[in-house]
Amino acid sequence: MVDVTISEAADRLRRGEVVAIPTETVYGLAADATDASAVAKIFAAKGRPDFNPLICHVADPAQLDALVMLDDRARRLVAAFWPGALTLVLPRRPDCPVAPAVSAGLPSLALRMPAHPLARELLARVDRPVAAPSANRSGHVSPTTAQHVRDSLGTGIAVLDGGPCSVGLESTVVGLTGETATLLRPGGIAAEDIEAVLGETLVQPTDQTLQSPGMLLKHYAPRLPVRLNAAAAQGKEGLLSFGKPLPGFATVFPLSERGDLAEAAARLYAGLHALDHVAGLDGIAVMPIPQQGLGLAINDRLVRAARGR
Known part of the structure; x- marks a missing residue:
């Protein structure tokens, strides 16, 4: 390059x-x-x-x-x-x-x-x-x-x-x-x-026309499968943690140890890239992210990433 x-x-x-x-x-x-x-x-x-x-x-x-x-x-x-x-x-x-x-x-x-x-x-x-x-x-x-x-x-x-x-x-x-x-x-x-x-509420789109980027159902996907709302380790997964990490994961990428949504947003793609390149992992588990503020965008990307592989 x-x-x-x-x-x-x-x-x-x-x-x-x-x-x-x-x-x-x-x-x-x-x-x-x-x-x-x-x-x-x-x-x-x-x-x-x-x-x-x-x-x-x-x-x-x-x-x-x-x-x-x-x-x-x-x-x-x-x-x-x-x-x-x-x-x-x-x-x-x-x-x-x-x-x-x-x-x-x-x-x-x-x-x-x-x-x-x-x-x-x-x-x-x-x-x-x-x-x-x-x-x-x-x-x-x-x-x-x-x-x-x-x-x-x-x-x-x-x-x-x-x-x-x-x-x-x-x-x-x-x-x-x-x-x-x-x-x-x-x-x-x-x-x-x-x-x-x-001064008004944003509404959701009423049809399936792709009016902008980011509306495909399968998007933002790493090579490894993504599992959302993880509560415990399964197999040889790496973990995207939010707040205190879950036990049982050998490889952890912290989105935000203090539970800050802006920090988690800034680190989301870096975390997906990083875990996707760790040898020996068979998946990426993600801890729950609050569905508020920037959490709405983070969860949107994660849902599409999970569908994508």
């Missing part, structure tokens, strides 16, 4: 190449969202199905007016949470320059302004929207370090190394294409915080 500087990364993106880039959520496999050929390289490199839409990343909220139609709800959420781990799905403008493949042919577009300083500087240099799903093979565990990218995609992808991701879970995705705001994917910002700004 080729490590690149931020100048080299920007040049590659402007030339229609793909580059793995850091964000505060996970590493993304980036390409110029206005270049259909470049976007196709993302799908090819990840082995990603073309019906699964991508998220566009922008350097400044001022870029939104040329891409999508905004309402008051969107403007309030942008003001409250951007830059940050919130993606908004909004109606595309008829003259939107983003390649249709980014939206998987849908009349909407998913948009985010990341908070990671390297990502923000890179986006400003490129000066166009950048599509960037997670920089890993489709359906596998998302990468939160440059090494995770190398392990998943091999040596053919250029990487801008920005260190470990601070949030460690993908962004929360909120759909604003209808009259009600929809929670399409829980993530790095708690739904309760978004609801407080909107």
Whole structure:
């Protein structure tokens, strides 16, 4: 894998190449969202199905007016949470320059302004929207370090190394294409915080259309099978612990010894990667995670990971 500087990364993106880039959520496999050929390289490199839409990343909220139609709800959420781990799905403008493949042919577009300083500087240099799903093979565990990218995609992808991701879970995705705001994917910002700004309750999607990334039932999966809500050891499993570890496990990766959900979220994918590479294990057991705040997003990823293998 080729490590690149931020100048080299920007040049590659402007030339229609793909580059793995850091964000505060996970590493993304980036390409110029206005270049259909470049976007196709993302799908090819990840082995990603073309019906699964991508998220566009922008350097400044001022870029939104040329891409999508905004309402008051969107403007309030942008003001409250951007830059940050919130993606908004909004109606595309008829003259939107983003390649249709980014939206998987849908009349909407998913948009985010990341908070990671390297990502923000890179986006400003490129000066166009950048599509960037997670920089890993489709359906596998998302990468939160440059090494995770190398392990998943091999040596053919250029990487801008920005260190470990601070949030460690993908962004929360909120759909604003209808009259009600929809929670399409829980993530790095708690739904309760978004609801407080909107003044309304987020609803669940009412159909099976993939309106955003992260909605596939089988996703985020390691090589080993994942067993949820473990109360005791079974076989040769490794343990993802939350709080005091369970006895009987020879290999333990602590998500948070003090039971902190933000810390657990930041360490989730690192833990799945780590246990998946321990020789002799036949599975990964996970202690119960509270279904509140960021726990909603953590449990969402774990349920999909357990289905995936």
